[in-house]
């Protein structure tokens with residue numbers, strides 16, 4: 001994918017299966033939004049092939065669109081609408097193009113409850129706070145009960161409770177409705193909590209692809225084992241915590257208390273993966289930082 005002469009996605013080869021919750025991570029400008037917009041059909045690739053639910057998104061019709069939910073990175077329209085009537089309107093649109101066998105759109109009251117906006121049913125969209133507006137965006141993406149949901153930084157501005165509720169919602173969508181979800185986020189804890197698969201994109205290339213556990217294995221990170229023995233604290237870093245623990249606990253007379261194993265966090269894995277890719281690409285991080293400041 002190029003914008004003018006500039007290549008922003010290079011040989012992106014990606015297959016996502018039904019029911020997966022995939023988090024697309026990567027530094028600013030890595031190409032995450034561009035990737036999602038290609039899959040949504042909002043952009044056409046300059047070369048290559050895109051197939052989503054079996055069709056080319058840039059040419060697909062209403063039937064296809066009704067099976068897909070979209071939450072864009074920023075959406076600032078519908079200011080004069082009230083929350084409830086706006087969602088009723090979208091629900092009616094989906095109902096109008098629904099193919100035989102597809103489930104009916106959400107009941108608006110049920111949906112408002114799910115996204116925590118029941119009290120705002122009669123409020124004007126322009127009067128909502130940033131986080132409430134974002135919850136409405138999520139509701140608009142969900143109202144047609146999509147088989148596939150695209151979420152571009154969905155939880156920006158969410159307070160901790162809203163964030164937690166949103167994570168539960170995504171988990172239940174994938175567990176009970178087999179909804180496929182592709183989301184971008186800069187919140188690594190969020191990705192770890194809800195994604196079955198994590199993709200790290202850096203300068204238009206996939207530099208890591210796997211479950212959170214697989215990624216930390218690929219990054220060859222060490223786990224930390226901490227314990228107390230005879231009242232004294234000990235810490236040991238190891239790549240194989242199971243073998244270390246077996247040895248530790250099998251020692252005759254070992255009086256171990258307060259045992260803890262801390263695996264490498266996704267944040268540490270992410271930093272290692274991106275740094276490794278930068279190194280391979282010959283990027284000097286100090287120079288890159290200087291460029292950013294300019």
Ligand SMILES: Nc1ncnc2c1ncn2[C@@H]1O[C@H](COP(=O)(O)OP(=O)(O)OP(=O)(O)O)[C@@H](O)[C@H]1O
Pocket residue numbers: 003008026027028029030031032033034035
């Ligand atoms: N419409 C456009 N015209 C020209 N260049 C663009 C356009 N949209 C994005 N780009 C460039 O393409 C690159 C990838 O942008 P993209 O928005 O896909 O990144 P991102 O990973 O989503 O970033 P962020 O985390 O900041 O949202 C960036 O260098 C950006 O400047």
